[in-house]
Each structure stands twice: as structure tokens, then as C-alpha cells.
Amino acid sequence: MTTSIDFITACINAIGSNYVLTSDTDKATYLIDQRQRVTGLAIAVVKPGNTEEVAAIIKLCNQYKVPVVPQGGNTGLVYGSVPDDSGNAIVLSLTRLNRIRTVDPVNQTMIVEAGCILQNAQEAAQAVNRLLPLSLAAEGSCTIGGNLATNAGGTAVLRYGNARELCLGLEVVTAQGEIVHGLRGLRKDNTGYDLRDLFIGAEGTLGVITAAVLKIFPQPKAQLTAMAALQTPDAALRLLTLAQNACGPTLTGFELMSDLCLQLVAKHMPHLAFPFEQHHPHYVLLELSDSESEAHASAMLEALLEQALEQDICQDAVLASSTAQSKMLWELRECISSAQAMEGKNIKHDVSLPISQIGEFISTTDALLQQHFPGCRNVTFGHLGDGNLHYNISPRVDQSSDDLLAQQDQINRVVHDSVTRFNGSISAEHGIGTLKREELLRYKSPIEIALMKSIKQALDPLNLMNPGKVI
């Protein structure tokens, strides 16, 4: 306890008493995850104002052997930014490091601090007529540091890649409190080991990301969407290949959803118009981002859909003729999660597969689930162009949600075993945190786990950085 008081005093001396929160009221919102499922404890919530202060705090944590839980917008889905209930750790909130340091439209880069909210970074790019393509549901409150620590995905991965692919350099405070000045905005740099990509996706277990150089791109002149109705996921794959051949990098979105997804949207959001005259087993939402004009995008999309109809790949198609119509089609896709939640509690899986295997994965896994859990309802949708499925399960119509949730472990086992047989991933874009840590140990090979442990041991020998997360 004396140690703890000395440590708190040292933190206050380093960054000021306003930024070391110790009362339960002040700490509360930092100790619970956004879905309010997990609550932890902490000695204090510490809020440094710049990189040097982050380094000073981490040095104190080394001196007093205090574990550190880095936290940005705290919007993660796997409890990676919430402390455990030991009460030994501090939460290191990065939200005061929220500046956009520079925007360089010619180099097509911007330097952004870890605590900057994603949407603010997007807007700063837009102000110089550039696009920061990283985009996801939480963009109004998630932060760049968290996006990089979890290697966030989102809706622009098909064309621009994950958060990892959008980062050229990092400023990092190591587990020992040293600052790595790696903010190089270079497209090519082959001078030693790739430290950057080691910190990206490590969920704060190897060090603290304090700033990043992000890639920005020319703004597309037009974005246009269409929706195609088709029989099977395999038909959706044929449409994907057709679209990639015809549109190349202009194709920026390719989302699959089953009919049940849109039935739930229709039931719970009746104000959203269903775009077809009749229901079909599956639908694909396509998006083109065109560097020329809306007319050019429209002609390209029309030609593609005509070809798909002629070849009987899809049975019907609608093409948005305005930005408003495009938004409406996206809204159908984006409301699936909420509609499923309004239908009752459900079991979520964020999995990825080799794209060519998705049809077989869905039919095989659906059948296995029906065999073991007859009547359970698959609400399957996702970023098909990235091989990323949100393979969610709702209870059968006469079953309570709690009844289904009681079977969660068994259902996860069926789904994740199937994912593994198809050489897929049990966490496509959400990360590991504590939620999937046991699953990771089950499915990752012992040799990969051993390599990860030896890297963790090398960079954080005192195990102070976000202990208990990932590994």
C-alpha cells in the first residue's frame, strides 16, 4: 500500500494531479468495456499529455512494478483495454494525445497521435482533398492508437487493407519507457527488422503506440452501390471474380448477406425499404469508388450486372441512381447486427476463410450446427471480398436466448473447429484480448505460441504491458 501511494505521488509529480484519477467515480468509465460485460479494477487512471509523459509514467511503472493497461476509445470487442480485477494495474489513457501533427498531401501521409479519434483524422484528410480509408462502426469514438494496436479492419479493407497496411511508421514507448522515434513516412525502407508490424496488432502487450504515420489517398470522384440477388454463396463468389476482372481496384465493397438477415431487418426496421420484388436466398452489396466520374462508375456497374444476369449468376439486381439510394442500400447491410440484437441475444463469430472456401464452409458448418442444435438460425453476413464472415447464431424460434447462450461453448467449438479445418482464422478483425485468449491457445500451433511468448519475454520481461491479454 505504501508502494502504491509512493507510485501515485510519483505519477502526480510527473504529469500533474488533474491527470491521475484515483476516485472510484472518476475511474468508473475507464474500468468497464463498452458492451458493459466486463468490469475491472485499477490503482489509478493515468492520463499523460504527450509522449514524454507516457515514457515517464512507464518508467515509474517499471520502478514500482505496476502493470499498465493502455486504453484509447475503449471501444474494443474483446476486453483488451479493460484491466483485470486484481486492482494492481493502472489504466493508461491516451486520449489527451489527440493532435494531428502534420498532413502532407504530396507525400500522401498524415502524422496522428494515438488518442486522436478516427473521425477527426478522416476529416483532417478530407480538408486537403484526401481520403483516410480506415472506416468502421465505432469511428466517432475509437482512436488511432487502438485501431493500430488491434489492427482494425472495417469496410474499406478490400481496396485499402487493414489498419496495418495504412501505417508507414510508429512512435512507440517501449515496456522500459524508452521512446522509439519511428515516424518515417517512407514507402520503402529495408533497414532491419520490421518493428512497426510487431507493435501493430499486439494489443498493447509489447509497448504503447503514441503516434503513427498514416497513408492517405486521392478522394474518389464518385461512389456507387448496387445490390444483386442470388441463389448461393458460390454464386456470390462467381460474381466477385467477375467484378474483380471487370472493375479492378475500382471495386471497394463486396458484402454478402443471407435472406434471413434482411428478413430480420424488415421485421425490426420496417421503415427500411426492401429493394426487390421478391425474396431470394442471398444478396450481395457491391460498391465502386471511381477516380473519374459518377457516369463512368454507373456505366461500369451496369455492364457488370447485365453480364451477371445474362450468365445467370444473379437473378435480380438494383443499381443505386443517387448517393441517397446508395446510402439506403448500405443501411440495410449495416442494420443487420442491430436487427439481430432486437430479435434477442445471439452468439457472434468474427471469422475469416480463404475466399474460395466460403461456400463450402457455410454449407458444411450450417449442416453441423443443424445436426447438433436443430432449428438454430444462422444469421450469416460479412465482408465476402475480404473472406470475413460474421457467422452469427440466433436461437430457434421456440427457444429462449438464455437457452441458446447456455450452449455457447459447444457452438463455438463446432464453428471454430470448422474454421480451423478450412484453414481460417477465429478472429478476423476483433483481436484476442481476454475474450478469445483460451481459444487462441487451443487453435494456434504450439510453435507459434512459443515464438509469441519468446517475443513477449524479450520485449517485456517484467510482463507489465497489458498482462493477461493475447498471450
Next chain:
Amino acid sequence: MTTSIDFITACINAIGSNYVLTSDTDKATYLIDQRQRVTGLAIAVVKPGNTEEVAAIIKLCNQYKVPVVPQGGNTGLVYGSVPDDSGNAIVLSLTRLNRIRTVDPVNQTMIVEAGCILQNAQEAAQAVNRLLPLSLAAEGSCTIGGNLATNAGGTAVLRYGNARELCLGLEVVTAQGEIVHGLRGLRKDNTGYDLRDLFIGAEGTLGVITAAVLKIFPQPKAQLTAMAALQTPDAALRLLTLAQNACGPTLTGFELMSDLCLQLVAKHMPHLAFPFEQHHPHYVLLELSDSESEAHASAMLEALLEQALEQDICQDAVLASSTAQSKMLWELRECISSAQAMEGKNIKHDVSLPISQIGEFISTTDALLQQHFPGCRNVTFGHLGDGNLHYNISPRVDQSSDDLLAQQDQINRVVHDSVTRFNGSISAEHGIGTLKREELLRYKSPIEIALMKSIKQALDPLNLMNPGKVI
């Protein structure tokens, strides 16, 4: 010596006597770099035929404490695949692991073994109407394993990224001889630390890459080039921004060259037609890769060049009207290195800079060199779109090459100091090997060097993997 004989016997037992070369004649070509500047020694050249045999050999190297120098096509420029002259090591040649295991056009991936020659991999992609974009001068003899171990660059980086960005998963034999089965062809996978990118670019110092999942892409329908004549590198940057805004991802090449470059080509390769009526201070070669048609690419390129001429960004421009003309323009660019070599020995630098800084870097560094080495000739060209310059120096007209080479260290110091002031990299695409190891130690921050060393120590505690390279 007994140990050495026992080790050789064990290797022969593991993979057969045909594949353990011990005579000087058999070993010779594996012990010298392609430019014949550095020769090393080795106990043996060991040529396993598959991944299990690689693992068996590495296990023996652990047992007998024998260092390992992995080697692919041995085309590297920094002596990374040549052993030192201690004679303690083996060369581990991967050339027998040369299969293309699978090509999956729907997932847009191929699985290729480390010893497969790049051109063979390109052709296998082409056979299913897909493009493996990695392309570089040595593609007829370099291998995929070496391309990944050095994170190769080349001519398609502007649109498709370096070798790193083209790889989704790796099969690796660790320094202990364990096999990591990481051949996952997934676009999204957030399950722990990024081991893949740690092995990529490590130049064989952390383990041996034995196979990789590579991304492939739709073939463009047309490729078209143009050349613009302009006054300054800054004008070239304005043209780059204009082209990026107008063409988006269709722009796949943007190469800068100074007038002296093309004067040397004209002098030593008089059969190559100079495309302009008069000389200008600088030239840019642009390439579009169009997913629609040649007509579409041509119209886009014409509109771009008209705009650039109107805005006085460039003073003249030629547009290739056929594939043959396109090739001729590329040939001018690709012959610069040879023309400079025919002019005499010279000093090469493979540097990268923030793209927006390139104009200032060139004028500042040119001036510094003229101040310290009056009359030396800058032969400056490179992948401007990637920020990568081949900033080469030829002797002044009345100076011998040997005279210039005697000043190599001082010239490197001026150039690399300047690169560092502009926050650039002293090795953009060639890597470190032994050639730039001292430079790396000089320019990389001590904390980054310390992190690299701790990773090396963690993954290869016996220092058996390509010792003396990189770090």
C-alpha cells in the same frame, strides 16, 4: 575437424550425398556474390529437397553449432547470401524447393516454395489470367524466398507495394529447426503477434522461409506509358499529384530521371531513340495499368498530359501509341544503370525519402557534393512515386573512376547524412547484408538497434542464422 566430419555425415544421412556439396569446385558458385566482389568459405553447400529436410538440417546445425547462410538465387546486392571467410558455416541452398504448390484464382493467392524463380511464379499466375505484380531486374534468376527475406521492391511498388505487402502467410523453419505452418491465405487474421512480417525482411537472420502465400490480382486490360519533359524535380512532384488525383490506382509507374541519365544512354546506347526534339533538365516516365481498355487508358493519359502542359508543369510530352513504343520508353529508363556502368565505375546509393521532400533533398545534396567534390556528376533517377532514388555519383569528366572510389566513404557520409536529415532511409529496397551493416549501426537509433538485438537473441539465441548479417 572430427565434429565437422560427423556433421557432414549426419547431413548426408539426412538428405543424401548428392545434395551435400563439399568439393571446392562444387561449392564455388555459391560462395561468391553476383557482382563478384565478395567471396566466402563454407564447410558445405547443403541442398535439402523439402521443408522437412530443411528442418532436419537446421536441427543438425543446432546439434553441431554450425552457422547457416540461407541462399536463394544469390542475386542480392548487399552480400546477404554469401558466407564470411571463417569457413565455419554451411550455405543452405533452397533452390530445390522450387514448386508452385497451388494457384487459387478465386482467393487470388498462390502458394510458392522459397526456391521458385520469380519469373516462374509470374508465369503460373498468368496461366490463370492473374498478375503476380512483383517484378524486378533479376526476376529470371532471383527466388521467392530471397525476395521475401529481403522485402524486395521493384517496378510495381507504387500500386501493389513491396514484397511484404504481397505476402499473406509463410511457412518457416525456425532457428531451432521447428516448422511454422503459417501458409494461411487470409486477408484478415488478428490472432496474435505478426510473426510473418518479422521473418520478411530479416535476411535469413531469424529463420528460413520455405514457402509463402502470395497475393495475385486481375490482369490489367492495357498498359500504356508516356514521358514528360520538365524543369525540376518539384515540377515532377506536381505532376505526380495531378496524376494521382486524375488516375487513382490506375497510375502504376512514375519514374524520374535527370537529363544526364538520358545523355549517358544516348552516348552508350545510340540505337535507343531519344523521344524529344530538344533536351530538358528532367523527365518523368508515367505508366497506367487500366482494367478497361487501351482506348480508355489512352484517353486518360492524354487528358492528364494536356492539363500538365496547360499548367506549365511540363514543357513537352510523348505518349506511346503502342505496346512497342511503351517498351521503348521503359528501355530508356532501364538502361540508365548499364549506361552509367559503361561510362565507368561509380558510387551507388539506394535511398528513400518522404516524396514531398525529394526536390529539396536533391538540390541540397547536389550542392553539398559540389562543395566537397567539385565537378562530380550526379546520375539521379528512380521510382519517384515510391520516394526511392538511385542517387548515383560518377566521377568528374577529368577524373578516374578509381580516384572517385577512393572517396567513397566520404561521399557516402555526405549522402547518408543528408538522407537522415530529411528523415529518409539509407536502404530503400536492397537491404543491409554485410555491405550496409556499419551504416545501419551509425544511422539507426540505439533503442531500435537494442530492440532488434533482443528479438534476434530471443529467436536465435545460438546466433546460428546468417550471423554477421543485418545486426
